[in-house]
Amino acid sequence: MSTVADSGLKRPGSLQKNPRLSQWLRVxxxxxxxxxxxxxxxxxxxLTALAQIAAEELGVAPERIRMVPADTAVSPDEGVTSGSLxxxxxxxxxxxxxxxxxxxxxxxxxxxxRVSTGDLRVEDGAVQAASRSTSFWECxxxxxxxxxxxxxxxxxxxxxxxxxxxxxxxxxLPDKIAGQPRFIQDMALPGMLxxxxxRPPHGFAALTSLDDGKVKAMPGVVAVMSDGGFVGVxxxxxxxxxxxxxxxxxxxxxKDAAPLPxxxxxxxxxxxxxxxxxxEKADAEARSRATKTLEASYAKPYISHAPIGPSCAIxxxxxxxxxxxxxxxxxxxxxxxxxxxxxxREDAIVVRHAEGSGCYGHNGADDVALDAALxxxxxxxxxxxxxxxxxxxxxxxxxxxxxxxxxxxxLASDGSIVxxxxxxxxxGHSGRPGRSxxxxxxxxxxxxxxxxxxxxxxxxxxxxxxxxxxxxxxDIPSQRIVNHxxxxxxxxxxxxxxxxxxxxVFAIESFMDELAEAAGFDPVEYRLRHLKxxxxxxxxxxxxxRASWRDWTPGESRGHGIAFAKYKNLGAYCAVVAEVEVDRExxxxxxxxxxDVGLIINPDGVINQIxxxxxxxxxxxxxxxxxxxxRGIASLGWEDYPVLKFSEVPAVEVELIxxxxxxxxxxxxxxxGPTGAAIANAxxxxxxxxxxxxxLTHERIAAAISQSM
Amino acid sequence: MTQRFRLTxxxxxxxxxxxxxxxxxxxLRNDLGLKGTRFGCGSGQCGACFVLIEGxxxxxxxxxxxxxxxxxxxxxxxxxxxxxLHPLQQAFLAEQAAQCGYCASGILxxxxxxxxxxxxxxxxxxxxxxxxNLCRCGSHNRMVRAVLRASAQPNS
Numbered sequence: 001m002s003t004v005a006d007s008g009l010k011r012p013g014s015l016q017k018n019p020r021l022s023q024w025l026r027v028x029x030x031x032x033x034x035x036x037x038x039x040x041x042x043x044x045x046x047l048t049a050l051a052q053i054a055a056e057e058l059g060v061a062p063e064r065i066r067m068v069p070a071d072t073a074v075s076p077d078e079g080v081t082s083g084s085l086x087x088x089x090x091x092x093x094x095x096x097x098x099x100x101x102x103x104x105x106x107x108x109x110x111x112x113x114r115v116s117t118g119d120l121r122v123e124d125g126a127v128q129a130a131s132r133s134t135s136f137w138e139c140x141x142x143x144x145x146x147x148x149x150x151x152x153x154x155x156x157x158x159x160x161x162x163x164x165x166x167x168x169x170x171x172x173l174p175d176k177i178a179g180q181p182r183f184i185q186d187m188a189l190p191g192m193l194x195x196x197x198x199r200p201p202h203g204f205a206a207l208t209s210l211d212d213g214k215v216k217a218m219p220g221v222v223a224v225m226s227d228g229g230f231v232g233v234x235x236x237x238x239x240x241x242x243x244x245x246x247x248x249x250x251x252x253x254x255k256d257a258a259p260l261p262x263x264x265x266x267x268x269x270x271x272x273x274x275x276x277x278x279x280e281k282a283d284a285e286a287r288s289r290a291t292k293t294l295e296a297s298y299a300k301p302y303i304s305h306a307p308i309g310p311s312c313a314i315x316x317x318x319x320x321x322x323x324x325x326x327x328x329x330x331x332x333x334x335x336x337x338x339x340x341x342x343x344x345r346e347d348a349i350v351v352r353h354a355e356g357s358g359c360y361g362h363n364g365a366d367d368v369a370l371d372a373a374l375x376x377x378x379x380x381x382x383x384x385x386x387x388x389x390x391x392x393x394x395x396x397x398x399x400x401x402x403x404x405x406x407x408x409x410x411l412a413s414d415g416s417i418v419x420x421x422x423x424x425x426x427x428g429h430s431g432r433p434g435r436s437x438x439x440x441x442x443x444x445x446x447x448x449x450x451x452x453x454x455x456x457x458x459x460x461x462x463x464x465x466x467x468x469x470x471x472x473x474x475d476i477p478s479q480r481i482v483n484h485x486x487x488x489x490x491x492x493x494x495x496x497x498x499x500x501x502x503x504x505v506f507a508i509e510s511f512m513d514e515l516a517e518a519a520g521f522d523p524v525e526y527r528l529r530h531l532k533x534x535x536x537x538x539x540x541x542x543x544x545x546r547a548s549w550r551d552w553t554p555g556e557s558r559g560h561g562i563a564f565a566k567y568k569n570l571g572a573y574c575a576v577v578a579e580v581e582v583d584r585e586x587x588x589x590x591x592x593x594x595x596d597v598g599l600i601i602n603p604d605g606v607i608n609q610i611x612x613x614x615x616x617x618x619x620x621x622x623x624x625x626x627x628x629x630x631r632g633i634a635s636l637g638w639e640d641y642p643v644l645k646f647s648e649v650p651a652v653e654v655e656l657i658x659x660x661x662x663x664x665x666x667x668x669x670x671x672x673g674p675t676g677a678a679i680a681n682a683x684x685x686x687x688x689x690x691x692x693x694x695x696l697t698h699e700r701i702a703a704a705i706s707q708s709m
Numbered sequence: 710m711t712q713r714f715r716l717t718x719x720x721x722x723x724x725x726x727x728x729x730x731x732x733x734x735x736x737l738r739n740d741l742g743l744k745g746t747r748f749g750c751g752s753g754q755c756g757a758c759f760v761l762i763e764g765x766x767x768x769x770x771x772x773x774x775x776x777x778x779x780x781x782x783x784x785x786x787x788x789x790x791x792x793x794l795h796p797l798q799q800a801f802l803a804e805q806a807a808q809c810g811y812c813a814s815g816i817l818x819x820x821x822x823x824x825x826x827x828x829x830x831x832x833x834x835x836x837x838x839x840x841x842n843l844c845r846c847g848s849h850n851r852m853v854r855a856v857l858r859a860s861a862q863p864n865s
Contacts, residue, residue, distance in 0.1 A: 042809065043809025043811075043846055045808070167805075170807075173801075173802060173805065173810060174802065176810030176813055177802055177810065177817070178786070178789075178794060179788075179814045179817075180786075181745075185748065188739070188744070237731075238735045238738075238739055239727070239732060239735045307809075307845060308749050308757055308809075308812045308843055308845050309748070309757065309809075309811040356811075357811035358808060358845055360845070390750040390751055608808060608848070609808075611848075611850065611851070612808050612847030613847065614847065615849060616845070616846070619847075637750065637752065638754040638755055638843065645843070646839040646840050646844075646849050646852075647836040647837055
């Protein structure tokens with residue numbers, strides 16, 4: 001039999017790197033199924049969705065499925081849990097693996113019962129033929145599944161789905177709602193010590209002196225450790241570690257750090273070192289029809305991931321081996337960078353995933369694991385738990401990069417867009433571990449023999465990073481899109497949910513409204529005129545209908561706005577209508593969203609992700625900006641970094657358009673771009689003038705008003 | 710200097726030996742093993758560590774042991790009675806009112822304090838009562854619906 005592997009074609013999803021069935025499944029004699037995945041739960045509900053897929057394709061009750069937490073010792077390496085790819089990567093692989101496993105189990109059952117597979121009746125793993133019976137649980141052994149996944153094994157038809165497409169409740173929520181230990185922060189290992197790290201007050205300043213005598217003498221302090229500019233403490237009790245951290249801060253002197261740029265957007269434009277044209281279409285005839293040209297510049301500040309639970313890790317040396325528990329999104333990549341930083345072999349380190357607070361991208365999860373490992377060296381074999389304090393997280397976790405954007409477009413006399421230009425300036429959007437010879441872990445840069453701090457990079461298109469969603473989905477005959485990459489990083493940057501898509505969609509969709517106005521068109525109508533894709537039409541038309549877009553009643557200070565994006569130009573379609581009131585502050589009253597993620601695995605799971613994405617984007621758009629002073633990040637607590645509060649959260653109404661015949665794509669990052677843009681358009685509609693720099697605070701609006709007068 | 714403090718947590722007397730300024734949070738989590746109360750900011754600004762002290766929602770990160778001694782403290786683990794979940798917790802599950810869930814304990818505590826004072830709150834009263842709690846995943850509306858659902862239960 002010819003397989004995809006023989007033909008040299010790429011295997012689907014994560015089977016490419018993990019082709020063996022036994023890497024994914026173990027069917028046990030006790031009637032349960034162990035499912036091994038390399039993707040991790042970060043509050044997005046992926047464990048539940050993947051369990052549904054496994055149970056569906058195996059044809060067994062979901063209660064039989066045991067999702068094994070990712071662990072470098074036993075799990076398939078599925079890279080990073082990011083980019084809304086888990087259903088595509090892991091779900092596709094798991095579906096194929098389970099289909100093959102079911103076929104193998106049925107073959108063996110048929111052989112045992114001496115009938116053909118067509119004569120078997122199968123229900124929840126129980127197999128019957130005539131008066132004889134067996135079960136998956138009797139037929140399974142590890143050798144049976146120790147084969148390459150045959151991805152030609154017949155898949156269940158979506159028409160026959162019983163579990164996929166149902167809103168199965170989240171498997172992890174009962175513990176979390178009952179307050180039972182579930183998070184890495186809740187783990188308590190025998191003999192565990194508590195660690196904290198002291199970092200320079202600003203930027204990447206070097207340590208000049210450390211007078212740690214008093215701290216070492218504090219009762220309960222086990223050790224103070226310093227290695228170059230890496231300074232930390234371990235203690236028997238957590239509050240003692242925290243007091244010691246404060247005392248060490250007073251006992252340490254640091255060099256002044258290099259000053260930060262005052263005008264970040266101008267600085268980015270001056271410091272770009274690569275200028276990549278990512279899309280170019282030249283149509284001289286179309287351009288010759290231009291009668292009007294508009295240009296506008298937009299800006300998005302540094303945004304903090306700001307998880308409610310600061311990052312945490314546990315590390316323990318067992319002889320020459322190192323065990324690490326982490327809520328990293330990429331445990332294999334973390335292991336690689338830990339090995340470099342610690343001068344260890346990768347196979348001497350095991351990284352186990354344990355759930356943490358929501359991360360929203362690359363926060364301090366990986367960094368704190370190296371902190372814990374370094375401190376564990378002084379712990380005599382005892383485990384060390386380190387949780388960053390609130391200011392550690394704000395100051396040292398990477399930020400979502402600031403971006404400057406300039407768009408221009410020309411319109412023909414009929415209002416259609418005949419030429420489009422989009423230029424963006426940004427640092428890289430990926431500074432994750434596993435991608436450089438130097439560890440992407442903050443402590444590694446401060447050691448006595450420091451590693452070089454790697455610059456954040458951009459994942460190439462079509463997914464893209466800074467340029468994610470920079471190429472408009474609109475049908476424009478002539479266009480030029482340029483990504484200006486800035487390598488030097490005054491502020492450490494890395495992946496924040498949706499990467500560059502948030503700023504690019506904000507700019508494109510704001511500009512579309514500006515063009516629609518210049519052309520004398522309704523914003524909905526104008527978008528539809530420039531879109532060919534029927535799925536794009538469907539989400540826009542659906543959300544406009546539900547919002548009664550054409551029946552809008554004007555009112556003082558009220559406005560509505562629409563925006564649309566197809567995430568990465570590859571993934572989910574999402575259209576948003578925002579309704580706002582603007583007085584002193586912007587109040588978003590209601591968000592309506594229509595979303596198409598292909599085949600829906602878990603409708604309530606998708607809705608939860610879309611609601612969350614829309615609300616988080618509302619917070620970014622109205623409030624969030626990392627404050628910088630001349631030496632570093634000045635937003636060190638919630639008072640300096642306000643986020644949306646319960647009383648400020650809009651009503652959110654989500655409509656899903658199911659496409660059972662089309663592949664599933666992720667939902668976690670679909671809403672952020674269009675939500676921000678829809679709010680900006682609604683604010684422009686309410687005010688009659690446009691604010692092009694985020695966030696849309698009272699100060700920005702007042703400045704825009706005064707400039708317009 | 711450590712001292713011995715007597716606390717009443719979830720109706721059970723407990724003793725903790727620690728410094729007098731030790732935040733209640735660490736006594737609950739690390740001495741009594743009640744990990745549902747969580748560290749978020751250390752300064753009472755996010756609500757992740759809220760517990761009920763004499764029925765009022767208060768930040769355990771910012772409450773020194775000396776001031777908690779002798780008081781009735783309820784943590785998220787103690788909200789339910791007789792081994793079953795509190796109606797609020799049942800409603801949170803029914804509404805699937807969480808994403809990462811890290812903030813959930815503190816929000817349940819604020820909601821429990823609200824319902825004890827005001828058993829039939831309006832939606833805007835619920836939102837106002839939860840304004841001291843931060844949620845970063847965007848589960849706010851589900852949580853508000855869950856509180857309203859619980860408040861409509863006969864025995865809440």
